Amino acid sequence: MKTLNTIFDAWLDELKMISKDEGVLLFFLFLPIAYPLIYSWIYNNEVAREVPVVLIDNSHSAKSREFAQKYDASPDVCIAYRCGNMSEAKSHIGREEAYGIIYIPHDFDKCLGRHTQAHISIYCDMSYMLAYKAIYQTATAVCSDMGATGLTPLYFEEVPIFNTTGGYGNFIIPGVLVLIIQQALLLGVGMIAGTRREERYYKKIPDQEWKIAGMLGHSFAYLMIFSVMLAWITLIVPRIFGFVSLVHGSTLFHFLVPYLLACVFFAITVSSFVRYRESVMLIVVFTSLPMLFLSGVSWPLSSISGFWQGVSYAFPSTFGVRGFIRMSSMGAELADVQHEYFGLWIQTIVYFLLSCTIYQVRGRFLYKNQDSTTK
Amino acid sequence: MRELFVREIHILLVHPIYIMCMVVAPLLITFFFTSLMDEGAPQNLPIGVVDLDQTTTTRKLTRMIDAFQSTKVVAHYTSMDEARHAIQKNDIYGFLLFPKDLTSDMLAFRQPKMSFYYSNTSLTAGSLIYKDMKTVCTLAAAGVGQGIMQAKGMTPEQIKATLQPIALDTHLIGNPWVNYNFYLSAMLIPNTIILLIFLVTVYSLGIEIKFRMRRENDRDNKGWLEMAHGDFGMAIFTKILPQTLVFICVFILVYSYLFGWLHFPHPGGFWRIVLLAFLSVVSAQGFGVFIFGLIPSMRMAMSVCSLWGVLSFSMAGTAFPVFAMDAPLQSISWMFPMRHYYLIYQLCILNTYPLTEVLINIFAMLSLGFLPLLVIKRIERAFVNYAYEP
Numbered sequence: 001m002k003t004l005n006t007i008f009d010a011w012l013d014e015l016k017m018i019s020k021d022e023g024v025l026l027f028f029l030f031l032p033i034a035y036p037l038i039y040s041w042i043y044n045n046e047v048a049r050e051v052p053v054v055l056i057d058n059s060h061s062a063k064s065r066e067f068a069q070k071y072d073a074s075p076d077v078c079i080a081y082r083c084g085n086m087s088e089a090k091s092h093i094g095r096e097e098a099y100g101i102i103y104i105p106h107d108f109d110k111c112l113g114r115h116t117q118a119h120i121s122i123y124c125d126m127s128y129m130l131a132y133k134a135i136y137q138t139a140t141a142v143c144s145d146m147g148a149t150g151l152t153p154l155y156f157e158e159v160p161i162f163n164t165t166g167g168y169g170n171f172i173i174p175g176v177l178v179l180i181i182q183q184a185l186l187l188g189v190g191m192i193a194g195t196r197r198e199e200r201y202y203k204k205i206p207d208q209e210w211k212i213a214g215m216l217g218h219s220f221a222y223l224m225i226f227s228v229m230l231a232w233i234t235l236i237v238p239r240i241f242g243f244v245s246l247v248h249g250s251t252l253f254h255f256l257v258p259y260l261l262a263c264v265f266f267a268i269t270v271s272s273f274v275r276y277r278e279s280v281m282l283i284v285v286f287t288s289l290p291m292l293f294l295s296g297v298s299w300p301l302s303s304i305s306g307f308w309q310g311v312s313y314a315f316p317s318t319f320g321v322r323g324f325i326r327m328s329s330m331g332a333e334l335a336d337v338q339h340e341y342f343g344l345w346i347q348t349i350v351y352f353l354l355s356c357t358i359y360q361v362r363g364r365f366l367y368k369n370q371d372s373t374t375k
Numbered sequence: 376m377r378e379l380f381v382r383e384i385h386i387l388l389v390h391p392i393y394i395m396c397m398v399v400a401p402l403l404i405t406f407f408f409t410s411l412m413d414e415g416a417p418q419n420l421p422i423g424v425v426d427l428d429q430t431t432t433t434r435k436l437t438r439m440i441d442a443f444q445s446t447k448v449v450a451h452y453t454s455m456d457e458a459r460h461a462i463q464k465n466d467i468y469g470f471l472l473f474p475k476d477l478t479s480d481m482l483a484f485r486q487p488k489m490s491f492y493y494s495n496t497s498l499t500a501g502s503l504i505y506k507d508m509k510t511v512c513t514l515a516a517a518g519v520g521q522g523i524m525q526a527k528g529m530t531p532e533q534i535k536a537t538l539q540p541i542a543l544d545t546h547l548i549g550n551p552w553v554n555y556n557f558y559l560s561a562m563l564i565p566n567t568i569i570l571l572i573f574l575v576t577v578y579s580l581g582i583e584i585k586f587r588m589r590r591e592n593d594r595d596n597k598g599w600l601e602m603a604h605g606d607f608g609m610a611i612f613t614k615i616l617p618q619t620l621v622f623i624c625v626f627i628l629v630y631s632y633l634f635g636w637l638h639f640p641h642p643g644g645f646w647r648i649v650l651l652a653f654l655s656v657v658s659a660q661g662f663g664v665f666i667f668g669l670i671p672s673m674r675m676a677m678s679v680c681s682l683w684g685v686l687s688f689s690m691a692g693t694a695f696p697v698f699a700m701d702a703p704l705q706s707i708s709w710m711f712p713m714r715h716y717y718l719i720y721q722l723c724i725l726n727t728y729p730l731t732e733v734l735i736n737i738f739a740m741l742s743l744g745f746l747p748l749l750v751i752k753r754i755e756r757a758f759v760n761y762a763y764e765p
Contacts (some may be wrong), residue, residue: 022674023674023678026674026675026678035682038686039689041701041704042686042689042690042695042700042704043689043695044700044701045699045700045701047699048695048696048698048699049699051696051698067541090728094722094726094728094732095732096718096722099696111536112540112541115533115536115537116532116536117532117535117536117539117540117541117542118540118541118542119541119542119543119544120541120542120543120544121543121544121545121546122543122544122545122546123546123548124545124546124547124548125547125548125549125550125721125725125726126547126548126549126550126553126558127549127550127558127693127721127725128692128696129558129693129694130694130695130696130699131696133502136545139543140543143541143542143543144539144541146540146541147539147540147541152486152516152520153481153484153486153516153519153520153523154477154481154486154487154488154489154512154515154516154519155486155487155488155489155516156488156489156490156491156512156513156515156516157488157489157490157491158490158491158493158505158508158509159490159491159492159493160492160493160494160495160501161459161462161469161492161493161494162462162494162495162496163494163495163496163498163501164495165495166495166498166501166502167495168498168694168695171495171496171497171498172694172695275392276582277674278578278581278582278585278673278674278677279392279578281574281578281677281678281681282392282395282396282571282574282575282578283395285570285574285681285684285685286400286404286567286570286571286574286684288685289563289567289685289688290404290407290408293408293411296497297497298497298499298559298694299411299412299417299499299555300417300420300468300497300499300500301465302417302419302420302421302468302500303414303417303418303419303420304411305410305411305413307410308407308410308411322465325496326463326464326465326496329496330462330463330494330496331463332463332464333463336460336463336464337464
């Protein structure tokens, strides 16, 4: 009974602390609510349409004009400039007015008429990845369309099976959404821990000895807030922006419970490294992108080396992002994400034990060291 | 003035958070991204095969795609359903489907259709296996056609012209190896450093207010402003300058590793890289001080800087191009130092366009560096009024 009371006290105390602290509210409420909206807005258009291209037509023939018309008519590119030579075309690229060059040589028409192979060149900088894709794929399509003879013995069909539009938003957003929860918790809980430390040191407020029961109370407070945020992020945001969401409510619930628990205890563990309220931002913010990469969103999982795979197992986001993407974008069931599901439970247990240890020893350990702690 | 410098350098050395964020974190991030994308382009991405035909032809095609650089056939499935399930389990990124009687239909010229399925959930993996599978399918069609045409007595030239009347020559400028490391590391690493500069700048200013309030009579803390004899501009300048120098050195160090050791392409030359490092540090610091001046609350200023720094990764336009974003975002992108960084890097270092093409971006970065002049009075007021709020 006494333990239950302590848990309740700690829970209430933490909620009070959160509601009074604007900095923490910023991380617990504003960040999970607003960031998904901002990101979704940025990637709202999903694909690059009408990428401007420079055309150099040295053939000046009916065939080359047919090519240009067909190329221009495609949804992904448009011929913005027609130039007489290469250096003129390059100056358009330099001024960011176009992103690629199509070059039709003078013998294009002659080759087609003579029944020898004709050539078309595209010059493109691959650092504009989506622009490159649009320019290249359209050119391939128009070339094979104009060259089609109907004589091919074998047809083939290309089928994008998930994320069928190849949209950038649908690719990156689910991962970002799940990661935001973890980062918001790290920042908020870290800031609370930093505040406690400062108060203990500067105002000499005797710290309440919360111990394990207190840790449970605190975690309940975080869980309460973040289950709402998680519901907002995984159920409502995708609907507002029309992102693919193939997941069933109950499957999602089963998967997100361990994710949220793992994140909470992970945040408590990390918060023991925070000395001042504000330094948590210095430590946490820049890790977001590496964590996104480690989860295998941008860089394929099969190409991540064993060492980094090992490192990635330390973060709940790794499993959370992988599992969530597969469920929400590909309609996987819980059994398909078993590996991730168990990974999250293991993390939950490990970080729970670490959190307990930290709360148990924190008081003693810190009081002894506080005199040597300077700014 | 010397006193002030000594004090700042002392602060940077004594508090581990500065060394952590100014030197260790950038180097760690450099190591992380470059070692993660060591391969350049992802290789041997796992794909599957659903072979309902089971002939030497389909087996030959399977071997052929396996031999491609980006793909590796890891499994055979008996049905399309099973293969789809494997994608959902993340075992494979795509699969080839050979329908029943493919070979016999092909030889009888009944023009059968084979298909390949690829998942775009990971765009990188999706587009790489798309390219390989498309090539294999084209070659497969051509291979059969070639046999028939040879039998009819056509010359190799004629066969080529019949199978592919218009050939497409792709010239990838700047990075013909399609090395992702060159693109991504060269953007993500400076972006992370710029993010850290934002935060460290605001943190170092904010912590002055915070601790001035808390330990007025403390030992080494002879008031920072008193030391500057009331010259506030000088106080800020001496606070920022040592950080500028450290960050420029870190940039040069990171660049030496990227361009010197790892041989990232940089036909633009060494001095432009140095110029870019200088511009990045100055503009990021200017932006940090400016935000702190606008909102002299440490936490709010740091939050805004975090937001700005994290959004930079998107707003630079490296992955999703800025011209494809909504119009308001295109204008806002001008307020991101990283956007200008990207344009300068892309045009003048990865390519060899003259610096005049990016004059406006250089100017924009410099103006970001001078932004603090607008708010210096506000910062001063904030300091004098001890406005730290938790």
